[in-house]
Amino acid sequence: MSAYLVSESRVISADAQALFDIVADPARHPEMDGSGSVQAAREGNPKRLSLGAQFGMDMHLGASYKIMNTVVEFDEGRRIAWRHFNGHVWRYRFEPVDGGTKVTEEWDARRVWNRILLRLSGFPKRNRAGIVATLAKLDELTTA
Template sequence: MSDYLVSESRTIAADPQRLFDIVADPAMHPKIDGSGTVQALRTGGPERLSAGAKFSVDMKIGAPYKVMNTVVEFDDGKRIAWRHFNGHIWRYTFEPAPGGGTTVTEQWDARHVWNRLFLKLVGFPKKNRAGIKGTLTRLDELVTQS
């Protein structure tokens, strides 16, 4: 595993398609984000993500900013990933778990980003690992408490 690929998994007691549909709904991103950085979905984007779709969100890390994302991987019910201007990728995979439920894996992939050393020096791998764990917890709570 690379320092520039952060990956965490969690088994959630829900159907893979149900979980995928939540992540493929950009309006849900502020609700499931465990990092506290995704503030709101910006208007004008799609209601459901698909291959090549573009969507924008309001973010805040210290100061507010906005970011435009493009879906770069899409296999309905199984895998979705998007990238923004810096080039790193946020990826989710959904696999049926032995015994029931779904193993959801979220990844932050900066292996091919030009400024990955800077990202490491300012602590993004560690911060993103904590945020990913928080997101998987929130996703679990959303589907198991509703």
């Protein structure tokens, strides 16, 4: 595994489509975010994401900021990913397995021009912790 690809998985006892539907709804991102950085969905976002859709978030990581994302991968019920200005991709994969769905979340900065700065700033390690927490929140949201 590359230092610029952080990936974690969790089996959640829920239907793949139900999990996908949460991730495909940008209004639910603050609810599922385990990093604590996603504060609110911006006005004007689509109600449901699709390939090429753009959506904005109010963020906070040391300071408040706004970010726009573009959906760059979309396979209904199976995979969704978005990228923002810096080029790294947040990807979710949903694989039906015995007992539920294997959900894999990835932070992919392999094609980012300033990836060495991301690594030196501790983003891979920080993002791994956020991914683990996000998967736990998705589990709570669907199995509570």
